[in-house]
Amino acid sequence: MQTTALRYFLAVARDGTIAAASARLNVAPSAISRQIANLEAELACLLFERRPRGMVLSPAGELLAGHARQVLSSAEQVVTEIRELEGLWRGLVRVATTEAFAIELVPGVVAEFHARHPGIRFELAVLPPAQVTHRVVQGDADLGLTFSLAPSGDIAVAYRHSLDMVALCAPDHPLAGRRLVGLADIAAYPVALLPRDTTLRTILDAACAEEGIRIEPALSANVLSALMPFVHRSRGLTLVSSIALQGQVARGELRALPIRSRRSLARGIEVQTMRDRRLPRAVQAFLAALVAALPPVRD
CATH class of the missing domain: 1.10.10.10 (Winged helix-like DNA-binding domain superfamily/Winged helix DNA-binding domain)
Structure with a gap:
């Protein structure tokens, strides 16, 4: 054939x-x-x-x-x-990731890596979590960074961690000075959230139900980028993984507030590769850089 x-x-x-x-x-x-x-x-x-x-x-x-x-x-x-005989002068790295990591984290790692290895090209696909894994399994992506769902026997996990959920708000928000907020505090203000079929909403809704709290979003959208203007320009909040939009938090454009909850708000994340595939040298090098940019896994 x-x-x-x-x-x-x-x-x-x-x-x-x-x-x-x-x-x-x-x-x-x-x-x-x-x-x-x-x-x-x-x-x-x-x-x-x-x-x-x-x-x-x-x-x-x-x-x-x-x-x-x-x-x-x-x-x-x-x-x-054959191309790798030239070292890291040439190569293609295909990355699939969810939007939470595609706004700042992954592009930042790509920019730093490309500055060191300008001959390496990148393709970045932004997809829902299950589709990220599917791209890796199908061989259409070399690496997948996604929230972990049901285990798949067709992938290998290069990195696995659990990250807490935080509330994001503008620096002048009434809650911005708080070191910790509860679900009831969040419910007292307009909230912008991803749809109910996302892992974030599933975990959040279960935690709210356990405490008898109802959070009805003022704005719901299927992409995080559509929620952020609402947060920046109003007394609204949104909830994200603790490593999403870290750049904006570090620059003082947003405040990240840890959340107190009876039920865990943590979500698992994974860096995935195709099982039994030997990764090209450029992909291996970028994988190491990507994992180094993620929170360290503690024993």
Whole structure:
């Protein structure tokens, strides 16, 4: 099987249609259709179930997808190892992360790393937590930094820690001078929050229910960046991981207030890689830099 055919096959499996794969790869739909037809003829089976809303992998297609990812990963590894003979002069690092870490933390590490190794290029994808892990499993990202969800046997965890939730407010907020706030204190002011289907809301809502406190957000949005103008320009607060927006806190643009709660407000975070994959040298070096920028794990 040719790697080109396998690459086209995986693109259709990921995007669900030949048209979408064509747009992503910048390849004519007829070329993709021809390569998939050749694969099906070679294997004497259907690789996709054609449905009204798109194409879904058949059982045989699922088996081939796993094989194709390994083949393409191995081919990519060979190319990378050849290029690595030049040291850290060249390379590509693909990072997937959640928005909480994409506003300041990861771009800051990228900037510092790139200053030392200007030949290294980066691709950063900002996604919901489950999609970060999916990108790593599929081989579409070298590293994933995300809030940990259900364990996956297809990933290796390079870093794992638990981080508390804090309340963020403007420096002139009435609570800004407090060293510690309770959930009742937060509920007394307008709050901007992420949607209910996020890990943050799940943990927060459970803690509020245990204390009989109701926090109804004045503003709800599915991205943190949409909440921050509300916090900066009003008496509003938002809740984030303790390492999110640390730069703005350090510069005095925001105040981070620890929260007192009967129930833990901590969330686990992980730096993930694909299981059993040897990372390219540039990725290994950036992984070390990223972990060094995260809170140290105490024994």
